[in-house]
Amino acid sequence: MSQTDNIFSQPLDKVDSFSFDQQVVQVFPDMIKRSVPGYENIINSIGMITQRCAVDNSNLYDLGCSLGAATLSMRRGLDEKTGCKIISVDNSSAMVESCQQHIKAYKSDIPVTVLQDDICNIKIENASVVVLNFTLQFLTPEKRLSLLTNIYQGLLPGGVLVLSEKFIFNDATNNQLLVDLHLDFKRSHGYSELEISQKRSSLDNVLISDTVEQHYARLQQAGFKHNDLWYQYFNFGSILSIK
Numbered sequence: 001m002s003q004t005d006n007i008f009s010q011p012l013d014k015v016d017s018f019s020f021d022q023q024v025v026q027v028f029p030d031m032i033k034r035s036v037p038g039y040e041n042i043i044n045s046i047g048m049i050t051q052r053c054a055v056d057n058s059n060l061y062d063l064g065c066s067l068g069a070a071t072l073s074m075r076r077g078l079d080e081k082t083g084c085k086i087i088s089v090d091n092s093s094a095m096v097e098s099c100q101q102h103i104k105a106y107k108s109d110i111p112v113t114v115l116q117d118d119i120c121n122i123k124i125e126n127a128s129v130v131v132l133n134f135t136l137q138f139l140t141p142e143k144r145l146s147l148l149t150n151i152y153q154g155l156l157p158g159g160v161l162v163l164s165e166k167f168i169f170n171d172a173t174n175n176q177l178l179v180d181l182h183l184d185f186k187r188s189h190g191y192s193e194l195e196i197s198q199k200r201s202s203l204d205n206v207l208i209s210d211t212v213e214q215h216y217a218r219l220q221q222a223g224f225k226h227n228d229l230w231y232q233y234f235n236f237g238s239i240l241s242i243k
C-alpha cells in the first residue's frame with residue numbers, strides 16, 4: 001500500500017531538486033493523486049483510448065511509466081486484441097523496480113516489458129498507442145522535439161499519442177487563476193503551505209511547462225497534423241495526437 005506523502009512537511013535547511021528516488025517511490029500513488037487534478041480520470045481514459053485505438057500485432061509504449069498506472073490501464077484496454085506488447089520505460093531505478101513488482105501482482109497474458117532507460121534512447125516501432133503521461137515536462141526543452149519526432153516516425157498510420165502535461169497560459173490573468181486553483185486543489189487534499197512552497201522550490205527548473213500552443217507547434221513540427229485537447233482540469237490536461 002502507498003504511504004502518505006509527507007516529504008516536504010517539515011522545514012528543510014536546503015530544498016534539493018526534485019528527484020524520483022526511493023523516498024518519492026514509496027509515496028508516489030498518494031502524491032500524484034493529491035497533486036494532479038484529473039489524474040485518475042486520465043488513467044482510466046487511457047484504457048478506453050487503448051481499447052479503441054490499439055490494433056492487433058502492434059506495440060504500445062508507456063514512456064516515463066513510474067509505477068505503471070497507465071501501463072495497467074492500457075493492458076486492461078487490450079482484452080480483445082491479439083499479438084500486442086507493452087513496453088514501459090522509466091530512467092529511475094527505484095521506479096522501475098517497484099513498477100515490475102506492481103505489474104507482476106496483476107495476472108495477465110499480455111506481455112509487458114519494463115525497461116530502465118532514458119526515453120530519448122528508445123526506438124519506437126510498430127506502435128499503435130504511445131503514452132507520455134506527465135513525462136515530457138521533465139525533459140530539458142531541447143530534447144522534446146526529437147522525442148516527439150521519434151514517436152511520430154514509430155507510429156503506424158492512425159496511431160495515437162496521449163500527451164498529458166501541466167500547462168502554463170499566455171494570458172497572465174488566466175494563468176494566475178489556474179495556478180491558484182491548483183494550489184487550492186492541493187490544500188483541499190491536505191497539503192500545508194510549507195509543503196506546497198517547499199515542493200514548488202524543488203520542482204524549479206525540473207518541471208518546465210509549456211503552453212498548449214507550444215505543444216501544438218512542436219507536435220506539428222514532429223509531423224502530427226491532428227492535435228487536440230481531450231481533457232483539462234485547471235492547469236493540467238491531456239492532448240490526443242493522431243498520425
Ligand SMILES: Nc1ncnc2c1ncn2[C@@H]1O[C@H](C[S@+](CC[C@H]([NH3+])C(=O)[O-])CC(=O)[O-])[C@@H](O)[C@H]1O
Nearest residue numbers: 020064065066069070090091092118119133134138
Ligand atoms: N528522460 C527520462 N527517461 C525516462 N523516464 C523519465 C525521464 N525523465 C523523467 N522520467 C520519469 O518520468 C516520470 C514522471 S511521473 C509519470 C507518471 C506516470 N506516467 C503515471 O501515469 O503514473 C509524473 C509526475 O510525477 O508528475 C518519473 O517516474 C520519472 O522518473
Ligand SMILES: O=C(O)C(=O)Cc1ccccc1
Nearest residue numbers: 031032035036166199203207
Ligand atoms: O505537485 C505539483 O505541484 C505538481 O506540479 C505535480 C507533480 C506531481 C508529482 C511529482 C511532481 C510534480
